[in-house]
Structure formats: C-alpha cells, structure tokens
Amino acid sequence: MNTSPRRPKHRKNQPEDIKTAFTSYWGIWVGLAVLFIFFAIKISGYTPYTDEETALPETMKTPVFGEPEYVGSKRCKDCHWREYDTWKNTLHSKFMQLPNEYSVIGDFERNNRLTTKISDNAPQLAGEEVHTTMFKKNGDFYVNTIGPDWEAHNYEITNVIGIGRRQNYLTKFPNGELHVLPVEWDANIETWIDLNGLKKNFPGDGEYWSDPKSIWQFKCGGCHVTGFKTNYDKINNVFDSVWVDSGIGCEACHGPGGNHVKAASEYFDYEKETIINPSKLPWRQRAMVCGQCHNWGASTAEVFPYKEGFPKHYSYSRGYLPGKALYLFYIEEPFTFHEKIHHQQYNEWKTSVHAKAGIMCTNCHSVHKKEDIKIAMTKLTSDSLCMDCHITLQRRGAHRIHTFGSCVACHMPRTMGHEHSHTFQFISPRLSIAAGGVEKQPNSCSNCHYHKDTPLESLVEFLDSAKISDMPRPFPVHQK
Numbered sequence: 001m002n003t004s005p006r007r008p009k010h011r012k013n014q015p016e017d018i019k020t021a022f023t024s025y026w027g028i029w030v031g032l033a034v035l036f037i038f039f040a041i042k043i044s045g046y047t048p049y050t051d052e053e054t055a056l057p058e059t060m061k062t063p064v065f066g067e068p069e070y071v072g073s074k075r076c077k078d079c080h081w082r083e084y085d086t087w088k089n090t091l092h093s094k095f096m097q098l099p100n101e102y103s104v105i106g107d108f109e110r111n112n113r114l115t116t117k118i119s120d121n122a123p124q125l126a127g128e129e130v131h132t133t134m135f136k137k138n139g140d141f142y143v144n145t146i147g148p149d150w151e152a153h154n155y156e157i158t159n160v161i162g163i164g165r166r167q168n169y170l171t172k173f174p175n176g177e178l179h180v181l182p183v184e185w186d187a188n189i190e191t192w193i194d195l196n197g198l199k200k201n202f203p204g205d206g207e208y209w210s211d212p213k214s215i216w217q218f219k220c221g222g223c224h225v226t227g228f229k230t231n232y233d234k235i236n237n238v239f240d241s242v243w244v245d246s247g248i249g250c251e252a253c254h255g256p257g258g259n260h261v262k263a264a265s266e267y268f269d270y271e272k273e274t275i276i277n278p279s280k281l282p283w284r285q286r287a288m289v290c291g292q293c294h295n296w297g298a299s300t301a302e303v304f305p306y307k308e309g310f311p312k313h314y315s316y317s318r319g320y321l322p323g324k325a326l327y328l329f330y331i332e333e334p335f336t337f338h339e340k341i342h343h344q345q346y347n348e349w350k351t352s353v354h355a356k357a358g359i360m361c362t363n364c365h366s367v368h369k370k371e372d373i374k375i376a377m378t379k380l381t382s383d384s385l386c387m388d389c390h391i392t393l394q395r396r397g398a399h400r401i402h403t404f405g406s407c408v409a410c411h412m413p414r415t416m417g418h419e420h421s422h423t424f425q426f427i428s429p430r431l432s433i434a435a436g437g438v439e440k441q442p443n444s445c446s447n448c449h450y451h452k453d454t455p456l457e458s459l460v461e462f463l464d465s466a467k468i469s470d471m472p473r474p475f476p477v478h479q480k
Contacts, residue, residue: 065259070256072227076251084250086368090367091163093249094163095248103160106169108136108141109136116198119202132146134183140156141157141169143157143182145182145183155171155181159178165186167184168180168181168184177215177239196214212309212310215310217241221243222293224246224247225245226245226247227249228241228243229241254277260275276321285323288322288325290346290360291326295344297332298315299314299329299330301319301329349361383407411426433456
C-alpha cells in the first residue's frame with residue numbers, strides 16, 4: 001500500500017484562503033487608507049469645522065416655550081382654512097355676537113313688549129304690572145326695564161347671546177359689569193319670556209338679573225367667549241374684561257395656540273406637541289372638552305378678588321384647558337333626575353349606557369360641518385343617526401307601539417325648553433307623577449301632541465300592558 005503523501009489538488013474559489021490572506025495583511029490595508037485620506041485633505045485644502053460652526057442653529061435648538069397665549073381663531077385660518085370655514089358656519093362661532101340687523105332675531109319693533117306682574121312679596125311695587133319694552137334707536141338696540149334701583153332705565157345691548165331657537169342680550173353697567181337682560185326671545189313661538197326678571201324675582205333678592213350674583217363675568221363668561229380674562233379691580237370696583245373670540249372659537253377646544261403658531265414658524269418639530277387635537281385624546285378626556293361648558297355645577301376656583309354679594313365660585317370651569325382632567329377644575333352637580341336645567345348634557349351623558357360603552361359626544365356630533373346652523377350638528381339626521389348602531393331595536397317590544405315615531409322623541413325628549421335629554425333613556429310618565437306633573441318633569445309620552453292631554457295614569461297603564469304582552473293593544477287616542 002502506497003503511504004507516501006500525495007500532492008493536494010488545485011482548488012478554485014477558496015474563500016477561507018482569501019479571508020486568511022486579508023486578515024493577515026489588514027494592517028497594510030488600513031495604513032494605505034489613512035495615507036490616501038491624508039493626501040486627499042492636503043490637496044483639497046480641507047479644514048475641520050470648529051465647535052462654533054458645528055453648533056445647532058438657534059431655530060433648531062430644543063425650544064423652551066412659556067405659558068401659551070390665546071391668538072384668536074382668525075390666526076388659525078392662515079393654515080387651517082378648511083377647518084376654519086366649516087367652524088365659521090356652526091352655532092359655536094355665532095354663540096355671542098355684536099348686535100346688528102343680522103345677529104338680532106328678537107322683535108324690537110312690533111311684538112316688543114313683555115308685561116309682568118310683580119310678586120306680592122316684593123318690597124316695592126308689590127302686585128303691580130310693569131312693562132319691559134324692547135326698541136331700536138339710531139341703529140342701536142335697547143331694553144327698557146326695572147334696574148337695581150327699582151327705576152326703569154334704557155339699557156343698551158352690547159352683545160347678543162345665541163342664535164336660532166332662542167336669544168339673550170347683554171348690557172354693560174358703568175363699572176364694566178356685564179349682565180344678561182331680563183328678557184329672552186323664543187324664536188319657535190315668536191314671543192318674549194321673562195328671564196330672571198320680575199316674574200319670579202325683584203331687585204336685591206340675590207337672583208334678580210342686575211344683582212351682583214348675576215354678573216356675567218362670574219356666571220357665564222368663560223363659556224360664552226374664548227380666551228376670557230375677568231380683570232376685576234376690587235379697589236375701584238371696576239371690570240376691564242377682555243377676550244380674543246366672541247363665541248366658542250378654535251382655542252376653546254384645542255387650547256391656546258400661541259406656542260403652536262410659534263412652532264409652526266420656527267420650531268417645526270414641535271407643531272403637534274404645542275396644540276391639542278381632541279380626536280387624539282382618550283375618549284373620556286375628549287368628552288371633557290365638551291363637558292367644560294355643556295355641564296351643570298360650579299368651578300373649584302373661588303371668585304377672586306372677592307367682594308360682598310359676589311357668588312363664591314365661578315359657574316364655569318375656570319382654569320380648565322383641553323387635555324386636562326375636568327374634575328380638577330369643576331364640581332359637577334350630581335345627576336339624579338331629568339331636571340329642567342339647560343346645558344347639562346355632560347351630566348346626563350355620564351349616567352348613560354353610552355358613556356359606559358365609550359360612546360361620547362363626537363360619535364354623534366360634528367363641530368366642523370357645513371349644514372343648517374339651526375340643527376345640533378349631528379353627523380346624520382333624524383333616526384339615521386341612532387339606527388346606524390341600533391339596527392334591530394325598533395322591532396322589539398314597546399318599540400312597535402308607534403310605527404310613525406322616532407328614536408329621539410322617546411329616548412331624547414325635550415326637558416328644558418328645546419334642549420333634549422342626553423340620558424338616552426325613555427322618560428316614563430311615572431316620573432312626571434312623582435315630580436308633581438308634566439310642568440315639573442316632562443316625559444317621553446306627554447311631549448307628543450297625541451298624548452299631551454292624556455292622563456298620566458292612563459299612559460302608565462298602557463305602557464305596562466305593552467311590556468307584559470310584548471304586543472301592545474290599540475290605544476284609544478289613535479282610533480280616529
């Protein structure tokens with residue numbers, strides 16, 4: 001057997017040999033690379049940057065923003081013109097305006113007098129009838145009514161509150177106090193109604209329209225305008241109140257935009273961090289943005305500086321900014337009943353099954369929508385909005401009582417003027433009986449013109465029968 005060593009055959013493409021060769025001479029390769037770079041620099045005349053030259057430019061440094069300032073909705077229009085145009089057509093943008101031929105919907109020429117009998121308990125003019133008159137003079141609007149001194153005065157209207165269904169009017173006292181005048185125009189019935197006037201109150205009782213507790217700056221200001229500052233001088237008892245937007249402007253929901261404007265022009269990486277987009281908030285915080293005004297309660301902040309006769313707390317969520325926890329700024333009245341109180345939609349919604357399921361305001365409402373400003377900015381109209389989710393409910397149980405009815409009529413009846421309940425519960429006639437009548441507690445049945453004169457007990461009996469049998473028997477009022 002031949003045991004002599006054999007000469008190895010030639011091998012092609014030997015990667016291990018190449019790798020070995022490269023690693024054996026790596027020092028030579030690095031040295032050549034360094035020499036190449038050195039000569040290239042010498043030839044080109046290159047010199048490295050200094051520390052000063054490599055420092056970030058001023059506009060690129062991490063910005064330190066101060067407290068954001070309000071800039072007004074018109075400033076938002078520069079970039080967000082589509083959103084601005086849709087907002088401009090909403091009730092929010094027109095909630096408070098200057099008085100003119102277009103903004104004033106009340107009748108100041110023909111149907112322009114409200115007669116009221118003063119309470120028998122009043123210290124003056126007890127039992128007498130007095131007239132409040134609304135009129136125009138030289139293009140301005142006035143209300144002649146009894147003031148804090150029990151004398152009639154002509155009060156000039158400085159601002160208009162509301163548009164569409166009802167409207168109120170502001171006047172300014174010599175010291176800058178703003179007060180809501182004691183008349184309200186109801187557009188649906190085209191008549192004037194008393195509002196904290198002589199029908200139930202009188203000067204000095206604490207609730208009269210001109211009393212210190214009714215000063216607009218404490219009661220309403222933070223929700224009627226945007227970027228509001230009270231500016232009260234206690235020493236001289238003078239108000240110099242200012243705001244950036246009349247009505248509910250962009251910054252009421254998105255927060256003050258001063259830093260956002262600065263970021264958009266100088267610090268581009270911080271545009272999103274310097275403004276609140278409610279649609280990006282967790283749903284509870286998103287609802288709080290609406291709840292800051294569509295709520296009933298009192299601010300955690302006490303009126304300061306305080307003067308005898310002033311309310312102890314502001315009636316709006318003073319200090320709240322979108323994105324913050326509303327409960328830190330506002331103490332809500334506990335909702336236990338379908339009360340006849342306006343702007344309590346948030347209180348009611350929190351008790352509803354919608355709230356428990358995470359269905360909140362913007363699931364149904366849109367704040368940027370070009371539609372009729374007289375409607376509540378719902379994304380769909382009529383029952384279409386409800387049936388978008390509740391597809392089969394109309395065929396079940398008592399829902400078959402009224403084939404001509406609507407979801408809203410029964411589950412969102414009007415409980416305060418033209419405002420609808422937001423518990424989404426059917427309000428039983430039983431609640432009206434317990435409260436002492438429909439006037440004290442409206443219900444889902446009596447709001448309908450078919451049943452407005454039907455005894456509450458009969459309505460309760462009929463409903464009980466419908467629930468038991470699941471097939472409602474004919475109701476006499478419909479047999480015509």
